[in-house]
Amino acid sequence: MTQYMILIYEDEAQYATATPDVFGEIMEAHNAFPAAAEQHGVKVLGGNALQSTGTATSIRGGSDVTDGPFVETKEVLGGYYLVEAPDLDAALAAGKLCPARFGGVEVRPVMTFE
């Protein structure tokens, strides 16, 4: 089994203008995600949503503190899941089910040290 991070990148602006109905749908999709992933042999170990990039602070070179996210892009890291999967195909199958209606996800294996 290998651990993967499913990193969720989305357009924040769309969340700011989403109706309560849309929000409800997204929350429901996230609640249903672990069970859906399980169907592909993928176990969700954890995950979090992040506050908007407006709340982010970046530090470069250990001292240079700036207001805002590290990279300015339209689609930003807004949350993640940590999952355990038998292989990349299974992790990608779970990644395809991961809710990200205003963007997409990146699937990255977690490094292990022996």
Next chain:
Amino acid sequence: MTDASAVAAAVADAHRREWAFVLAATVRVTRDLDTAEECAQEAFAAALTDWRSSGVPERPGAWLTTAAKRRALNVLRHQGVEHRYLPLLMEDDAVAGPDEVSGVDDIPDDRLRLIATCCHPALDRTAQVALTLRLMCGLSTAEVARAFLVSEPTMAARITRAKKKIAVARIPYRVPPAAELPERVDAVLAVVHLLFTTGHTTPSGDELVRRDLVERSLELARMLRRLLPGDPAVAGLLALLLLTDARRETRTGPDGRLLLMEEQDRARWDSRAIAEGAALVREALRGRPPSRYALQAAIAAVHAESPSWNDTDWREIAALYEVLVQLWPSPVVALNRAVAIGFACGADAGLAAVDALADDRQLAGYGYLPAARADFLRRLGRVDEARTAYTEALALTENAVERDFLAGRLTALGPP
């Protein structure tokens, strides 16, 4: 003793035919691509000396596979617990048992696993192509680099990165499950098709046909056909390659000038390849919906089976392009459709169809668009406009043979 040159020829032949089979079987033992490649290479090197004394074996592939697997077992014993590689992921049935290494009669064919891994969608297309040439065709990194006009260190880095991703991200070494098979086969076919087109018309440089790439892609298509005999898309790709390549000898004149299909000597087209391709087209078109390769092959078959340029059934070709552009919308297909309309319904209609594509941003910078316009304008006697269009096409074309062709047409229009 067998003659050294005969042995060298037999080994070279086996390398071409059996490399992928030997490597794919060895991967079962090593569960690591690099080690398997080394063991397979050593087995081919050993054949050069062993076959001199023992003679060329009846089944070279089985001999080489056994030799490579023995080496692999040795390597594994010496590596012991310090095995430093992240092993490839395999299903249980793919892990070699001890019996399998000694037995040569029933070696499972793992080439589909190997090519599915090379062309995994998590790898980008350039990596898929490089891995396929390297692992399926046994080309050296230097040869792969030359084929794609990049430096050897660049290609080496690309291959290393792709292999690392396979191991670290855990891309499985397996035949894709039935539900995913069509999509995965599609990626494999796209790679083989890209190899063919790269060899068939090099984007730049002096040689119109890069023989080796064309032949390798044909061999891969034939191999896929044997591995997936019921797949209409595979039949379609093999048909397309055969029908296109059947015209190879007539694509350039004695002086190296590009010859249009109109000028080609049809008696010199490869009739065996055409017959084989045409039979495959009928099978390929049974797919629902037909694959893009089946439709492209059907178009190539109309040309190949037409006794002369003037007898070409352009209405049939335009109709096939119409279906193709619906199923597989692409500006290049739309341009080909426009050209076919020009032949079916006259230069006026063709020019109108080409001009309808003039604003397509994906065709901006595509030399065949002004070249097609220029040809219709020339046929309509609109010489000044034709001259401008040929000049524009020349500015966008890098292939030396195609440039000569366009320059010749421009000169034939006379001075402005």
